[in-house]
Amino acid sequence: MKLSQPPKPKPGAWRNWMHRMIAVLLAGSFGQAPFIAIARAAEINNRATFSYRDAERNISLGGTSAEVAVETASLIDPLGQILGCNGELLPNYDGFSVALYEPDASGLELGPIVPLTGTEVPDIENNGTPGGKAPNIENSNPFFLTNADAGQYNFLFDPDTPLQSPINAGLTQTSTDAQYILVVNPPADSVFPQRRIRLELVTSTGGVNNSIIRYTATALDGIPIGTSGGSQVSETVVEVFNAETQGLNLFSLALGMVMCDPNQVSITKTADRAAAQPGDTVVYRLELRNLTDIELESITVEDILPQGFQLIPESVTGVLNEQTVALDAQASGSEIIFTTTTPLPVDESMSVLYAVRVTPDALRGDGENSASVSAERSDNQFFVQDGPSIHRLVIDPGILTDCATLIGRVFVDKNFDGEQQPGEAGIPNAVVFLDDGNRIVTDADGLYSVECMLPGTRSGVLDLTSLPGYTLAPNLYFNERNSQSRMVNIAPGGMVRMNFGVTPTFQEEAK
Known part of the structure; x- marks a missing residue:
């Protein structure tokens, strides 16, 4: 770009004018960056060339600005994806579906399914049907996942469509305080449980036409939503612009979540006898097994002893691969808490052994003992648990009887x-x-x-x-x-x- 014969500047003012021109050029380049906020990084390189002649002093000036690299954001389609517990693709998505419901009056159970505005891909001009987004090109609800799409899904909200549930009275699909429940339904023969995530639209975060809406997602099943481990996250719903149908711009909802096998750890409780009398010593064994594909850490066992049973503290032993592991045992009344810092490897078992003394007070109890285990996955710190495992011991009064x-x-x-x-x-x-x-x-x-x-x-x-x-x-x-x-x-x-x-x-x- 060349500039010739500008108004005569005051001495020394040409530098300020040049700086302003460069700033305008740079700002103009940056202003073209898209603003919708689900994006990937892109680099913009900007360079300006200028020349200037000062007729009064009969000198010519020129130069090239330094190259400026700026990180900006380019749009990508906002897609949710259903993944495995450690963020991997599921082996097979056939039979999985994702559906969007309104809550009932309690806000926790399913109400009516959300009627979504139909879309099309490719977008045919002037037919009144807005363009959609792959993979859910028709904006179907429910939407069935496929292996070809790697478990991805999306839904488009219509800001003009009213909601039906009493909890959403007077609200449209993009109104602040609107609530939804996102349901992931696995196939009938799947090991995965159904997932339910409550969504609440919070407020607009700005942009053209307030085109970015923030929402809060809360797991109703207590299982973490994503691989970061949280059961509550904040995400955004972004506007999808459609030049053909002005005023019918739709907002794309997508939330990535994980599906975890509920059977990730198991506990089994056994004893060295089926019946005992007051004065006897009974040895219990707790078998903890890692059923996941990753190490388990922070292992904790809660054991509730029957009435009249007393722990013998020096008997507590932990065994893993025929090696003794350190166990901490804390007894409070009939409750015993066992903890260990030793991780449990994949497909391995850890044994917790301990002895109890049977007192005459056991005659008044039922001899029933229950134990539960909890642990954390080492990859994402997800909480896993199993139990209670119940063992019942017959109490023989022996020479002591109140029958x-x-x-x-x-x-x-x-x-x-x-x-x-x-x-x-x-x-x-x-x-x-x-x-x-x-x-x-x-x-x-x-x-x-x-x-x-x-x-x-x-x-x-x-x-x-x-x-x-x-x-x-x-x-x-x-x-x-x-x-x-x-x-x-x-x-x-x-x-x-x-x-x-x-x-x-x-x-x-x-x-």
Whole structure:
């Protein structure tokens, strides 16, 4: 570019004028950079040439500016992509789909599916249908992933289309505070679980026509959204300009996320015996196995002991590949927390062994023990877990027992005193229901018994429908026995009696 015969500048002012010209040239070059914010870096090289003649002093000046390299941004299509847990492509995308829903009134469950404006590729002029974006060229919802597109997807929002859910009342698809739930559906036979991500449009970040909208994505399933490990991220929805349909510019939504196999670590609990008595020592083994394709770190095991079981701290041992590993065990009541800094290699197992002492208090428990494991993937620090693994040990009282015995009879009470005397026959096949749900049937002599009853206050009810022709006999001495039910107190290891007197419906039959 050459400039000739400009107005005469004041002495020394030509330098300022030249600098302004260079600045205008550079700014003009930079101003052509696209502004939509999903971009890749590109380099712009800018150089300006100038010449100037000062007629008053009869001198000519000229030169070339230094070359300036500027990083700018060139548009790429904003695409979401479904990847594996460590950011790799899935082996097969057949059967996977991505769908966009509005939330229901709670904001957590699925409401109506979002109706998206149809698009086309290639864009046919003057037919009223806006141009779309590959791979979802028709803006379908749901959109089925393909191996050819490497699990990529996208959706286009229409700023003029109203939303339907009560939680989005009065909002359009690009309004601030609009909420969506993005659902990734794996095939029915897939090991991957369904993923649900809640999206909330926050505000515009500026640009021409406020063409960049920010949103917050939150994982409703608690699994990290991307390989960075966060379950909440902020992203942008960007405008896709369509010269044919001014006013119908669509906004492209794309969110990359990962699919993780839920079975990444496993825990199995076993013991060295199936039954134990108070005073015995039981050895438990916890088997932790890495099912992922990467090392697991920060391994933590939470173990809940049954009532009456006490940890023997010096017995705690960790083993990996026949080598002892350091374990830290912290006991608080019945809860034990085992931790280790030793990583668990791929497809390997670590054993945690420890012993407990069975106390007499174990007789009052159920012998059930549960353990869970958690760890972090070494590549992206994703949290993985499994459990609880449950082991039940039968507690044999041995020489210590608090089992009680309940005995009783159902008989014809002729003198209404509540006690059976000679000549007062027992009633066979009478049914008594106990408070623990047991159904007891009397024998041919009207007798019944229950062994190993738990001590305490127990009750039983006579089922009169099992005694056709009989009704409850009145008791002339104890008012509390004028009822179908009986209540007794059973001492540990004791025996108690629960009798029921009945009488024929017609008294003459008893003569």
